[in-house]
Amino acid sequence: MKVERRFGKGKVGRVFLIAAVLLLAAAFLLPSLLTLADSFFDSQEIRDSYGLIFEEEHYVTRLVELKFLPERLNLTQYSELLRAKPDYFMKLWNSVVLVVPIVLFQMAVASLAAYGFARWRSRSRELVFFVYIILMLMPYQVTLVPNYLVAHWTGILDTRWAVWLPAVASPFSVYLLTKNMRRISSSYVEAAKLDGAGEWKIFFRIFLPMSRSILWSVLILVFIDYWNMVEQPLILLQDTSLHPLSVYLGSINKNEIGVAFAAATLYMIPPLLLFLTRQKELIAGIVSYGGLKG
Amino acid sequence: MKYKRRDNLTGTAFLLPSSMGVLVFFLLPFGVVMYYSVVNGPKNSNFVFLDNYRQLFKNPAFLLAAKNTAIFSTAAVALGVVLSLVLALLVESRLPFRGFFRTVFLSPLMVPVISVVLVTRVAFDFNGAVNSWLGVLGLGGVDWLNTGYSRWIVMAMFLWKNLGYNMILFIAALNNVPNEVLESAQVDGAGYFRRFFQIKLRYLSPAILFVGIITLLNSFRIFREVYLLSGQYPYSALYTLQHFMNNTFKMLDYQKLSSAAIVMSAVITAILALLFWLESRFRKDVEG
Numbered sequence: 001m002k003v004e005r006r007f008g009k010g011k012v013g014r015v016f017l018i019a020a021v022l023l024l025a026a027a028f029l030l031p032s033l034l035t036l037a038d039s040f041f042d043s044q045e046i047r048d049s050y051g052l053i054f055e056e057e058h059y060v061t062r063l064v065e066l067k068f069l070p071e072r073l074n075l076t077q078y079s080e081l082l083r084a085k086p087d088y089f090m091k092l093w094n095s096v097v098l099v100v101p102i103v104l105f106q107m108a109v110a111s112l113a114a115y116g117f118a119r120w121r122s123r124s125r126e127l128v129f130f131v132y133i134i135l136m137l138m139p140y141q142v143t144l145v146p147n148y149l150v151a152h153w154t155g156i157l158d159t160r161w162a163v164w165l166p167a168v169a170s171p172f173s174v175y176l177l178t179k180n181m182r183r184i185s186s187s188y189v190e191a192a193k194l195d196g197a198g199e200w201k202i203f204f205r206i207f208l209p210m211s212r213s214i215l216w217s218v219l220i221l222v223f224i225d226y227w228n229m230v231e232q233p234l235i236l237l238q239d240t241s242l243h244p245l246s247v248y249l250g251s252i253n254k255n256e257i258g259v260a261f262a263a264a265t266l267y268m269i270p271p272l273l274l275f276l277t278r279q280k281e282l283i284a285g286i287v288s289y290g291g292l293k294g
Numbered sequence: 295m296k297y298k299r300r301d302n303l304t305g306t307a308f309l310l311p312s313s314m315g316v317l318v319f320f321l322l323p324f325g326v327v328m329y330y331s332v333v334n335g336p337k338n339s340n341f342v343f344l345d346n347y348r349q350l351f352k353n354p355a356f357l358l359a360a361k362n363t364a365i366f367s368t369a370a371v372a373l374g375v376v377l378s379l380v381l382a383l384l385v386e387s388r389l390p391f392r393g394f395f396r397t398v399f400l401s402p403l404m405v406p407v408i409s410v411v412l413v414t415r416v417a418f419d420f421n422g423a424v425n426s427w428l429g430v431l432g433l434g435g436v437d438w439l440n441t442g443y444s445r446w447i448v449m450a451m452f453l454w455k456n457l458g459y460n461m462i463l464f465i466a467a468l469n470n471v472p473n474e475v476l477e478s479a480q481v482d483g484a485g486y487f488r489r490f491f492q493i494k495l496r497y498l499s500p501a502i503l504f505v506g507i508i509t510l511l512n513s514f515r516i517f518r519e520v521y522l523l524s525g526q527y528p529y530s531a532l533y534t535l536q537h538f539m540n541n542t543f544k545m546l547d548y549q550k551l552s553s554a555a556i557v558m559s560a561v562i563t564a565i566l567a568l569l570f571w572l573e574s575r576f577r578k579d580v581e582g
Binding site: 035128137140142168203227235245251261276 | 302313319321324388389403407412521522535539543551554555
């Protein structure tokens with residue numbers, strides 16, 4: 001017998017359902033689409049539309065011509081960004097330099113640790129793993145204090161190392177990878193051992209390839225988290241010339257709002273590309289994070 | 295026996311880079327944070343026991359931040375759980391292009407916060423788009439980001455970003471509800487909604503708690519949106535614990551910082567312990 005697991009059986013109900021979901025979907029897409037659309041304003045339109053924003057404290061009674069969508073596609077903001085705003089590229093470069101090493105090294109360190117947690121289990125290791133879980137659940141408001149102290153003592157405060165090092169040691173990806181590596185059957189290990197494979201070989205030839213999709217998922221989640229980072233640079237990098245674009249765009253002034261939209265659009269491209277090409281892996285990773293105790 | 299010990303050493307070697315990092319950047323300094331929280335200065339350290347904590351609980355900025363964070367997180371968890379469950383049910387209903395809609399609802403997770411913030415600023419600024427449209431109707435003149443509305447605007451940004459992630463967790467849980475149970479209920483004549491409330495909801499309860507935990511943790515990160523939207527000193531309803539911490543870092547007040555960090559970690563640990571305990575009870579109820 002077929003069980004009815006989905007609702008929306010009747011015809012009228014179904015029309016309403018589809019309408020509601022379409023409306024919701026439009027609302028979910030709107031902010032990203034507006035960012036994209038607003039990056040194509042020409043400079044006159046920008047002045048007309050946004051000239052008053054970020055300018056005066058009092059309400060302007062004169063009605064301004066406010067538009068969200070440009071009349072036609074116009075690349076003025078992008079060429080302006082390329083020509084006259086080296087700052088934006090510096091900050092974009094800062095983002096890349098901060099985030100890429102964090103993602104790569106965190107994944108390297110974490111997959112080693114996950115292998116350690118998954119292959120050898122003992123009471124003391126379970127305890128250590130539990131500490132990792134607690135740390136993973138602590139918000140920045142708590143963990144940034146110890147991070148700051150260490151950076152201060154070692155004199156790396158105000159350098160990129162202050163952001164890199166604690167992030168590489170972050171326990172989130174260890175948790176996710178361990179949970180998945182523990183599902184790998186020990187018969188693979190035994191077979192490999194019979195063939196005389198050492199631990200390195202088992203790690204590289206069996207565990208890493210079998211964790212391929214979860215590695216993608218970790219990469220995406222870690223990447224977007226640091227691509228958005230605000231707290232760490234604010235506290236660990238007093239030198240604003242090192243700040244990433246994610247922080248810098250928050251402090252732009254009225255004259256640059258158009259260029260900022262162009263920069264924000266460029267900033268969306270890498271995470272959205274990752275998302276669209278690796279969505280299946282991302283979803284698998286999110287699901288396996290659910291049910292925290294593995 | 296000897297073989298086993300060597301095995302154990304290899305295992306530890308794999309853990310070493312990560313656990314050294316955790317030890318150096320989190321655990322050891324956290325011990326120092328605890329120490330700082332009970333002395334009266336980093337240099338001439340006299341033991342003052344709870345004095346720093348007493349000071350903290352008299353600090354109006356801390357109290358405001360704690361109150362705002364508590365209000366925001368509670369509302370965020372309630373709305374985040376309910377709305378994402380609804381979203382999951384919608385996407386799992388008899389709908390064409392389910393995969394496409396799932397992608398759409400998950401996509402905000404991958405949109406940089408700053409892009410949304412720019413759009414929000416242009417829309418809700420005092421001289422922004424929303425007021426200008428309302429002005430046509432003779433309304434408007436609301437300073438959205440500097441009034442009580444700001445909380446709801448930030449909440450909308452939070453939900454927009456996080457609902458898709460929660461939805462994925464709920465979809466997975468919905469697909470795990472055993473068919474036999476639903477089948478026998480259907481034979482007994484229970485309609486969709488009765489089956490949902492009497493059966494599915496029970497099987498979903500561990501997932502509901504887990505999504506609640508995730509949403510709570512994510513709600514502590516709303517500082518990003520708030521800071522990019524309105525800077526270091528936002529409208530008072532938006533002043534969160536992370537603002538308080540940032541401003542205390544600027545003053546290098548280690549005592550205040552440390553006691554605040556300890557209080558927060560204690561409160562969070564207590565709440566999470568309770569939630570996880572409930573989750574495991576519900577899980578046993580479902581599985582056992």
